[in-house]
Amino acid sequence: MYLETSVGSSASGRANDCASCSARSQSICAALTQNALAEFFQLGRTCQLKRGETLMWESDEAIVVGNLREGLLKLTSSLDDGREQILGIAFPGDFVGRPFGKTAGHCVTALTDARLCVFRRSAFEQFAGCHPELEHALLLRALDELERARSWMLLLGRKSASERVATLLLEFADRQDAREGQRVALPLTRQQMADLLGLTIETVSRKLTLFKRHAIRLPDLHGFIVTDRTALEELAGG
């Protein structure tokens, strides 16, 4: 499918060793045996973002990549008239940016105050080229992200508003592996939920109040409690 990138080509001469890597990088290399990404990112410049600040824009040339240390980021894309879609949310530990590409294709904006380690993309790529275990780690993440994005495509393309909202709640509940009766943090505004689900703020609000009848309680904004997991799963659809 055309979602597949292709094939083809690629890798031509690669047997050469990595002349351009510095001695410093080589020492890192040893450290990488345990956890390539984590170690590597200790080399980056740290970067603080306040809630609402944007790290990179959709059509910008992709200059930096990074690793999120604290806080939450949203990845978004928008139409000319301002309609916005959230493409994903980055949690601490997630990799952000677009290595090996001209532009990122999406904005990256802080949902909360955040701290990252960032690198010039070119330097990162060069380093990655010398460290297969780093590229392997990136590959695993990319495949994971791809799977997540695709399952969200099903939601956006085919699910009703109720199913979308229920799915979101379940996802947050599962991610925080909360049991029935426990409060689950939902650190998004109604607008952000709407942008994630391809709905409007009003519809999200209505569905939430609707669910209060059978499946959840809303002790406060930005948190909820699942009172009937089965009912919620029913609402979320297949």
Place this chain on the structure above:
Amino acid sequence: MYLETSVGSSASGRANDCASCSARSQSICAALTQNALAEFFQLGRTCQLKRGETLMWESDEAIVVGNLREGLLKLTSSLDDGREQILGIAFPGDFVGRPFGKTAGHCVTALTDARLCVFRRSAFEQFAGCHPELEHALLLRALDELERARSWMLLLGRKSASERVATLLLEFADRQDAREGQRVALPLTRQQMADLLGLTIETVSRKLTLFKRHAIRLPDLHGFIVTDRTALEELAGG
């Protein structure tokens, strides 16, 4: 966009040797200098699919991965009640399947008669582990796919029916870099377009006939001619 098969890119220097690889692999290893994936896939078992046959199912354990040689495949995901979303289309040269994961998360079905080279996933993973240039190629593809999937999320989440259909037409036109007045092949049924766009068959049909007024002609099913590119871009939105 997501119609693109990938790119080719490729390679930076890579230097470890491959202790666990067999002598046979070592000889392959040499061959990889030119085109890692293409060469590698000559080792696979070839597999023929007739139009409509399914290579793997959504919830199956992911046993095989492969490389498409001829024909078109669709990647789909469905809800219990049968609503289906096409997540992507594989063109010749594209990689299919889900390495490094338990299940593929999507079905793979032939849109036309097709021929692939397939591998047991475990064998493929082992081989990839020894060939960083192969993993690098996979990484590039995965990142590309991810970008394509995300741009489709914007369409599914925020675009109107007209915008969706116009976007699809433009994408096919661009992919075949056709100029105004040239026929563009659109090798999908109306149902498949609908599944791709998150619409119904009737809506797709209506939008196409609507566009006949200003922007396109439909010489036959499965082909169209852009008569006014600017108008079509206008319809496709931002």
Place this chain on the structure above:
DNA sequence: CGTGCGGTTGATCCGAGTCAAGCCAAGTGG
């Protein structure tokens, strides 16, 4: 205090889904 922001709720509208009929071209079998 007022003011602004995030959220809820209600009334109304409209775009796309649903249901149904019919067209056309390609089989298929008598």
Place this chain on the structure above:
DNA sequence: CCACTTGGCTTGACTCGGATCAACCGCACG
């Protein structure tokens, strides 16, 4: 050869879910 079926597509009438528009609530903050 012709009657009949079948599958993909179009078109129309109607419905309905979610968007839009608007009022209002509650709370934090200057």
